[in-house]
Amino acid sequence: MSSPPWDYIAKLVCIGDSGCGKSSLTIRLCEGRFSPHHDVTIGVEFGSRIVPPTGPPPRQKHMKLSLWDTAGQETYKSVTRSYFRGASGALLVFDLTRKQTFQHVTDWLNDLRQIAEPDIVVVLVGNKADLAQPDSPDGDGGNRREVTRAEAEAWARRNGILEYVETSAKSGDNVEKAFTRVAERIYQNIQAGKYDLNDRRSGVKGPGAGGNRQVRLGPDRGKASGGGCC
Template identity: 65%
Template structure:
C-alpha cells in the first residue's frame, strides 16, 4: 500500500457568531470559490486540504502579517534568516512535509452551541471569526474564546480573523470605512491581551489573506510538533501522524497554490 500524501493530520475548527463567513472562508480555502448564495450551517460541516508545512516551503515565503501583532513562541523551530546560505542549503535538501487540515466549520447560532462545543475537543487549531462590519460579533469573540479554552487542549493554536474586508474596501463608497465597526488596532489589541497567536483581516469573497490565515495556523502547529508538544498517538492532542490503511491514503496532495478539493457543502458568508 502506498504511503499517504501527508505527514500529519491536524484538526482545525472555525468558530464565531452566525453570518461571519466561517463557511465561506473554509470553502474558499478548500475549493477556491465564493458563492453569494448560502445556507445557514446546521451543526457542523467538514472540509479538508493538504498543505506544505515547514522548510523548504516556509523558507520561500514571508509572513504577510509581519506588520501586525504576533505572539512569539520561544520554542518555534522554523527560522528564516536573510543571507544565511547554510540554512538555505539545508532547507533545499530537506524533504517537504505536508499536513492535512481537517476543517470543522461549526454553526454560530446559539441554538446549536451545545452541539458545536463538543467539536472543540481534539482540535489543535482554531480560527475565531468575527465580522468587521458587525461589532456585536467582535464582542462575542470573548465568549467563544472562553468556551474554546474550557473544552479544547491547552496548546490549541488560535488566530483571530476579522472577515468581510471587501465590505470596507468598496471603491464605490465615498468613505471606504463607513461600514467598519471594529478597527484593526482594536482587534489587534484584543488578540494580544487574550494570548491569541495573531490577528488578520480577510475577505472570503475576494480570497484576500484567507489562505495565509490557515497556513499561519498550520505552520505554528508544525512548530509545536517539532517542539514535542503533541502526543501523535493520542487523538485528543488534535494532531496525528500517518497510519496504514487510513483514509488519507486516498487523498490528493496539494501545494499552497494548487487546486482545491473538499467535501464541504453549504456556505455562510
C-alpha cells in the same frame, strides 16, 4: 500501499457568530471559489486541505488540515462545543462590519479554552475586509468597517492569541495566510514534542491515521472527500 501525501493531520475548528463568513472561508480555502449565497450551517460541516511546506526550513512536511466549520447560532452551541475536543487549532472569526460579532469573540474563546486542549493554536480573523475599505463598493456610502485593526490586535495580544489576520472570503485576500499561520505553529509544536501523535485528544496525528483519499491542493484545487468543505 503508497504513502499518504501528508505527514501530519491536524484538526481545526472555525468558530464565531453566525453570518461572519466561516463557511465562505472554508469554501475559499478548499475549493478556491466564493459563493455569495450559502445556507446557514446547521451543527458542523467538514472539509480538508493539504498545506504544502511553506516558510523557511526546517519545515519540509505536508500537513492535512481537517476543517470543521461550526454553526454560530446559540441553538446549536451544545453541538458546536462538542467538536472543540481534539482540536489543535482554531480560527476565531468575526465580521469587520458588525461590531457585536467582535464583542462576542471573548465568549467563544472562553468556551474553546474550557473544552479544547491547553496548547490549541488560535488565530483571530476579521472577515469581510472587502467591505471594510474606503472604496468599498457596498452601495451605501463606502467603508462599513466597525472594528479597527488596532482594536482587534490589542484584543489578540491581551488574550494570548497567536495573530490577527483580516481576510476576504470574497476576494481570497489573506485566507491562505490565516490557515497557514495556524498550520505553521502546530508544526512548531509538533517539533517541540507538545503532542502525543498516538492520542486522538491531542488534535494531531501522524501519517498512519486515516486514509489516503484527500486531494492535494496547491495550484489546483479540489473538493475534499467525506462531505465537502463548507
